[in-house]
Amino acid sequence: MFLCRIGELERLRRDLGIALLIGSHWSIVEVEPSLLERDILQALAATRRRLRLRTTLDQANATISAPHGLQTGRARRRLDADYYLHHFIDAAPDAIVGLDASLAVLYWSAGAKELFQLPIRDAVRLSARQLPFWSQSLHAEMERVLQGAGPLSLEHCCTVDGTELTLELMASAVRDGEQQIIGVSLNIRDITALAVERRAAAERGRALTEERQHLHRLFDQAPGFIVVTHGAEHIVEIANRAFHQLVGQRDVVGRPAIQTFPQIEGQDLELLLQQVYVTRRPYVGRSTPVLVSRRKDEQTERRFVDFIFQPVLAEHGQLTGIFCQGHDVTQQIHAQQALQQSQDNLLQLVSERTRELEQSRHALYQSQKLEAIGKLTGGVAHDFNNVLQVIAGNLQLLRPMLTQAQVPANRLDAAAQAVDRGAKLAAELLAFARRQPLRPMPTNLGRLLRNMDELLRQALGEMVEIETVVAGGLWTTMVDPNQLENVLLNLAINARDAMVDGGKLTLELSNAMLDEFYARTQVDVEPGQYVMLAVSDTGTGMTEQTAERAFEPFYTTKPEGEGTGLGLSMAYGFAKQSGGHIRLYSELGSGTTVKLYLPRTDQPEVVAVSLPVGPAVGGSETILVVEDDLAVQATVIELLSGLGYRVLRANDAQSALSILQSGMAIDLLFTDVVMPGKLSSTELVRQAKLLLPDIAVLFTSGYTRNAIVHGGKLDAGVELLSKPYRQEDLARKIRQLLGQREQLMLPGAKGEGEELSRRTALVVEDQLQLLSLTCEMLEELGIVAVGFPTAEEAVGALEHAHFDYLLVDANLPGMSGREFAALALQAQPRLRVVFVSGDGVIETELTARSLPKPFSFDQLAEILQL
Template sequence: MSDHEAADARPLPPITDSEADLRRAEARLASIAHITGDDYLYAALEALAGDLGVSCALVSVVDERSLARARTVAVVQDGERRPNFTYDLAGTPCADILAEAACFHPRGVTALYPQDELLVAMRAEAYWGAPLRSARGDAIGLVALVHTAPMEETPVLRQVLQLYATRIGAHLERTVSQSVNERLGRIVEESASEVYIFDVATYRFILVNKGARDNLGYTLDELRLKTPWDLKPKFSREDFIAYVDPLLSGAVPRLDFETVHCRKDGTCYDVDVKLQLLDFGGERVFFAAIQDVSSRKAAEEALRQTTRRLNAILNNTSMAVFMMDERQHCAFMNEAAEKLTGFRFHETQGRPLHDVIHHTYPDGRPFPLCECAIDRAFPDRSRVQGEDVFIHKDGHFYPVGYTASPIRDEAGTPIGTVIEVRNIAEDLKSREALASFHELLHSKVDEAIAQREKAEAELRQSQKMEAVGKLTGGIAHDFNNLLQIIGGNLQLLQKDLAGNAKAERRLDLALTGVNRGAKLAAQLLAFGRRQPLAPKVVNLGRLVRGLDDLLRRALGESIEIETVISGGLWNTLVDPAQLENALLNLAINARDAMSGQGKLTIESGNAYLDEKYARQFENVKPGQYVVLAVTDTGTGIPPEIIGQVFEPFFTTKPEGQGTGLGLSMVYGLVKQSGGHIQIYSEPGEGTTVRLYFPRDVSEEDVVAAPATDGKAEGGSETILVVEDDEAVRTTAVELLGELGYRVLTAKDADAAWAIVESGLAIDLLFTDVVMPGKLRSPELARKAQIRMPHLAVLFTSGYTQNAIVHGGRLDEGVELLSKPYTREELAQKVRQVLARSRRDRPAEAPRNEPASALAAGERLSLLLLEDEALVRMALVDMLEDLGHSSAEAGKVAEARQKMASARFDVLIADVNLPDGSGKDFAAEVRVSYPATAVIIASGDDSAAAGGDGFVQLPKPYDDHMLVEALERALRQVR
């Protein structure tokens, strides 16, 4: 038992109202004075509650996060320590204590403060409280007493409560002070600066922080035997004592100086010292904060040496030369610079050059340093050239040409800047040139404002186009899925309604609408730069010439077409099919602008976009380009709307005669290809659209002509269709089924992987790109091809995002069929991918297929455990077609009875049943009827999966899948 517990164990009569009671309270407090931390608070409250005979005593402090709340730090109730809690001050007597002074409510306190949950819970009758104050008199908390019976107030009771409040307040303030000191000590120890504290009498070190100890190589015990002059070879004992005497005498508040420190290993380093006197534990001590400035000193010395070496050369050149240090302060200027500026070197030394001769615009506005191109040479670490205006010492402005270059040390680190300047006023020979120059100076502000407004407008336009592009890309994705469902089913209907001329005509019209919708979606994706490109290195001259016949048929005989191809035309990397569409769009727009009569000129040549031109536009890089220009002699475009022509759905054509997506598609293609597009037009004069594509130095690719045979050929291979949209999946399955393929289906990549793991033979994985689930389609394809090296993969999507398209281009070796697709396109693409897969695969050794587990003509007896009646009916029909008999059960109990009453060759069980698990029943059958083969059939792939060895039959399944599952299941028991 501790001392304070022993003291508390002695029962004392409650205080009445005598001086002896007050002395007894003082003695009690003295007996617990040695206790520290929270134990002191509890000991004080236990003593106070016992002395005054009350039910509850507590100490609260104001919550640091809200002055409207308080939190207890010690609570004693009915002689026991209770958990601390936080409470709102409003509506409690505690608020009155913190706001005013001591608070006494001898009786009826709960009725006075009905919102105080503690008083209500205790059914309190009396409440006494006193504030806890710091040494400065600030209220830092309160001590409160709560009793369940009325209590009379007496002077001695007030004095006792105040006595406890004073002692508890002092304890709290002392605890906080100790915590602050500990935190300050940790901050000093971990500081990046070197910190030294040493005695004013002996000059020996008392404390040296970790940063200093690590740099010096000494331990703290070793340093406590040393003095500052032991570390500073430039100071003797007498020199150092004399140097710090002004600090000791109070003549200066702090000493700042630079010196050298020596490490334990004998090496030295330059330091910057800030020394002052502080109170440390009640005694005056020296406090030194020190920075290692070796790197800065070395750089300054290197700059000084460079300056000395160059002085002789630079003072003999006619070019004005300035040299700046790493802070961009003037470290040197030659005689020509003094003559140019009117300033002597001593007037500019150590000052920023910008502040001396470059601080004001010619119109009188301040010239901020952040706008100074010359000053950027140092932070940008690059050479800067240009023309500007300087201010002479006498105040007049004069034009200069300048070159500013960073000075680097041996490691390549910039340590300063050299600036060469010449007066270019002499270059302005004539009066007109001088007048033009001064006019340029006075218009500089207007020009800067105009350039900024233009840049902001281009940025807003670019951001708007990007936002609309993302939106249209997402819309196109859903739109393509819908078109795929509609188009696929229309094509299936065509076969069903063959011979019905009226129905066929209507179906043709509907399919024409689907094709128009597909073109619209493709244009949306092109504008949004979400269309997967298949770029090739092409020669635009050959591409344009190859389109000559197509363009003439599209534009008609009334439009004259002139093609101009420059000699030596460079190659470029672009999707040829998309570029052909873009050129056709531009030609049709031109035809409409010319009302069917006029001249269309198509030009192609090489171009170079310099930095000045590129800076005028967002995301345009300077360099070599191949330009394709389309010019018409039409009506032109009004200037007030020319900035809108690339926006989607903007058109000047009458309603119903244009989608407004033609130029948007062209814009998206050019931007996605890393190019630049410009449009020039004058009303009544015609329009020119210029497409700039980056030059590609590679050899031209051979671009295969698109397949024109529309015949839809099928096959007998097995295709796994993975599609999360049920309607799209159903349509694809029916289209492939009509083409003769055996089709397996999965609603997502995880379900597809379960089928792959089941061991079913699959020739082609036909999967949507964008699907929900943890397993992404590209990862499914990669894993499936590892498991089945000869598996062909065909992706399909209405919007690929970034799964198989990067930088706007299809990944190498990826095959994609964009939605919506026709029956013919699907058939041709599937045959193409399968053929390529067979061509690329290595020759295989003949495989020995396992012998069939079914004897020829064998009739099986099966038990079907399935709670869905329609599913059972369909399965019974399939089994009858295969020549087998079956019994049905909708529940586990019913199946158990049938198994006991008859012999079955095979059990086909669903997983989730009304009265139990199909898998658990299957395990029971495996033990009790080992000759019965078991198949688990479920539409929930995660529920069916497991390491139990059962043959899996994923729903939906066809007769081929059923037969294969029967073979594998019977092979396990035979």
């Protein structure tokens, strides 16, 4: 047991070090210095008193046992002995009490008087039960002593005069000369202070035990491994659970470290421990690979640890062993390695993505450049076509005059050929600008290639070998076959020009899938299924710089006068306008391949029917010409008048609408697509169909924009004659449309579909986008529709035209939908009214039906009973 002053416990523990963790035979007690000195002095004084008493008693016994000659009388000697013994006993600090066989008090020493504050005369002859410290358990113990039990020593707690005392009682039997028990002798000592200190010491001992156990738990549960070795042989004295888990062994204590420690990869463990032991310098290892064999039958496992070997020194600097502490960092090392691998992979992905982005940026730059050029060329082509139309029309008008005057027509033919070349050039410009009107239909490209075989052989000549490869199960594609033939012919001629001394042209058709990864690296490419048309030649090829600019209009490597540089540009614009994709692969000296990807369709193939070609004929019908270019207008009027038609003219759509509203009989409306003013050409046609349901409509334009072309395709039911056109083309197209009109007007010739095409609908909707969408849906159902955003604007239409249907929003600004419907039914009682509302079914007294928003084509057709 170690004693120390209060407050110096922690310092003493630090000085002792790890010694307290070894075994259970150590304890430290804090004692107040003043109490420690008092206790020591009291113990020494008691020892001296017992020594003096023992010496005095020995002298008295010696006197009593002296020879008879030396004694002055037996009574005297007994009296002196009793006197001395009585005083000797009373001088003792302990309480001495004598009890007879009935446990009555026979003797009560001065120590007992002082301890219990009970005088001798009051205590003698008292029953033991009457004593202030007596208890039932103590009485039972005294009975046992009277019955011959050996001397007893026990602690007894009692309360005397309100004070709690702890007494140490030593009881022994008193015998007479015949060894009969005649009483009990009690030696009583007050150990209250000692008991308090003992209890305090016990409490401190329990606290120390708990602390030691807590330290043991902390040591055993430490996240890192801890091992302490002893002596130069490095015998393991203590090891925690983490070390056992690391090495996979439990019986490591008492064994040399060389047998229990993991082997350090690339180092001698025994040499390292000896180095630390001799030099007294710690050794630190970071992410050190070690080899662990958990079981003999298991393969050696490679782990990584951070550790330190620290010398353990005693009080006087004596080296006792090595303290080893560390952590298993295998998972961290593997995580770092995985992170490093991920970083390397990320850098690689970033590098690849950077290359892809650079390719995309370059492709976007090329696309934007071509888009800008396309807008410019589209605008130029529009004006150019108008100029060509004036020239072509006047040439057509001059030809009969020159024939009558018997003037040679060779100059006129040369001018006409120049117009044709200009028209072709303008068409190619529009194709590149993605402004040419396409009429796509489900097409089998294999059939198209077979039909073009003879044309291609005539265009390429005998020096070029043509090979066609068509894959099995070829899909159908949605494309304008006529325009695709032009593209294919242009690509073949470019290939022929690249093979100066002849070569081989390969036309390949196959199904293709463009995935999302490929689409991300390109511009304006949607992933999906396509039909791929590849045109390959064995010509001179292109450099990388030439290939980058190959799709630009007017860019060519041919000598001046041998090419326009529009062949690939036209193919590029056609592919984009058709919703497809085009790629060019070329290497100088190894030929060129152009791959055209056209979108797949699930619709069955439609075979185009060629229109009959015959002489241009006219008629006597009335045609309304709407053209803002006065020169073009004058030429068209003269051409139509020459064909025998009665012609009315209008400079804009508003003027044309006034003519239509005048009630004049008009058979055909011939209007330019691009019109000045607020009223567009499409709205003019809608109003015209409303006023004259049987009227035929023919659009003309050199630049269609988005009026009648959406998604690169002509709107359904739209007839277009592109500028410039010849008189024969104009006469044939007008005759075709008027002939279809006459067939519809014959008695009994109108079937269900034709009857529906003459029905009209008035749409009143304040949301302009929904108004436009509803009108388009009605047009798709074959109903001529006219729309207004307010009821006030629609009132005028009721006065000028007859309607079959009224689709009106129930909630309108100004006049409500119900009020307008009532007014419309008064003006046209046979009108079928449909309330269109987001409120669901509209409750009304009118004869009407309800179409809740949003609605589909099928719901719209059902509500109209189509």
